[in-house]
Amino acid sequence: VNMVEGLVTSFGPANPAEMSAFISSLSPEEYTQITTLSKSELSADLVSKQNMYLSYQGATSYGLSLFHTLFNICNVSIMIWFVRVYEKICLNVIRPKAGEEEDEEFVLQYISTGILSTAELSILQAEKETEVYAKRARKMFGFVKKMTNMDHNDKKFLKLYNRLEKYEDICDRMEVEIGSYLGKVSEGRLSHQSKEHIRAILRAVTEIESIADSCCNIGRHLKRKMEANAVFEENILANINSMYALLDKAYENMQLVLKNQQISEKELHESQSIESTINDKRNTLKQKNVEDLNENRYSYQNGVFYMDITSECERMGDYIINVIESLKVKPD
Known part of the structure; x- marks a missing residue:
């Protein structure tokens, strides 16, 4: 404080510490006059006091600014050496909730700013938003995988289910927002190529929403299994999980395609091969389920939940390949 006082007194208009004493020396009438009237309305003595008052006022402003600046500089100079210590303290005091993600709320990242000046840029925004949309849907699939492999008596099970339903609601809203945005873009003058591009994105968006619905459906099957207190056998x-592994490969291909916005013949055949494998796997498991039920290897109730989940996985594979096939195929 003394340093600030000395600097402002030496280089500024007055000593800010003397302002209080100066104001105390004024009568209420004098103070009112010098703070409300112009110089032309004041006597010579009051003009002098008004000038002094303005000098003190300026000095006080400079003093406060200088004090604040020096305080921050001193703070940084001292605390910069203890950043790691503060980090450890904060992590111990404010523990992040397990499983919490950053995108728990409905927020569009690319198309919230409105339609751009050119249709091509607007379509590019929609492409990026669709890629984000697909990532959300895959996070839902991650929830489903965790729920499948955890004890349904675990408190985290219902928390994951609630998050799954929340994400499903977000995905529904994203579909509407992206679709509405592209609808507005399509109202402008577009080339045939741009119109086809918009149709492809709209188809992909619809299929991604169906993927999210499938994830939520699997979650509901698992919740009904929990309510029935049923436990899946290891086989x-x-x-x-073998179905989930195939779907993970399909998801990876879909996200890569959405990122590049085009697909080669080789990549398309690879994705179609995965989808075909998923179909074959579902058929094999369906047939094996009948045999296992006849041999009483597990209960009929478990067999129903098992087949419901397997069938939903197969439908999810269909939706994923539909997204991939919606994009333009490039030559190898």
Whole structure:
């Protein structure tokens, strides 16, 4: 404080510490006059006091600014050496909730700013938003995989289910927003190529929403299984996880295609091969389920939940390949 006082007194208009004493020396009438009237309306003595008052006022402003600046500089100079210590303290005091993600709320990242000056840029925004949309849907699939492989008596099970439903609601809203945005873009003058591009994005958006619905449907099957207090046998879990592994490969291809916005013949055949494998796997598991039920390897109730989940996985594979096939095929 003394340093600030000395600097402002030496280089500024007055000593800010003397302002209080100066104001105390004024009568209420004098103070009112010098703070409300112009110089032409004041006597010579009051003009002098008004000038002094303005000098003190300026000095006080400079002093406060200088004090604030020096305070921050001193703070940084001292605390910069203890950043890691503060980090550890904060992490111990404010523990992040397990499983919490950054995108728990409905927020569009690319098309919230409105239609751009050219249709091509607007379509590019929609493409990027669709890629984000697909990532959300895959996070839902991640929830489903965790729910399948955890004890349904675990408190985290219902938390994951609630997050799954929340994400499903977000995905529904994203579909509407992206579709409405592209509808507005299509009202402008577009080339035939741009119109076809918009149709492809709209088809992809619809299929991604169906993927999200499938994830939520699997979650509901698992919740009904929990309410029935049913427990899957190890071989059922292994078979379901093998379906999930195939879907993970399909998801990876879909996200890569959405990022590049085009697909080669080789990539398309690879994706179609994965989808075909998923179909074959579902048929094999369906047939094997009948045999296992006849041999009483598990309960009929477990077999129903098992087949419901397997069938939903197969439908999800269909939706994923539909997204991939919606994009333009480029030559190898």
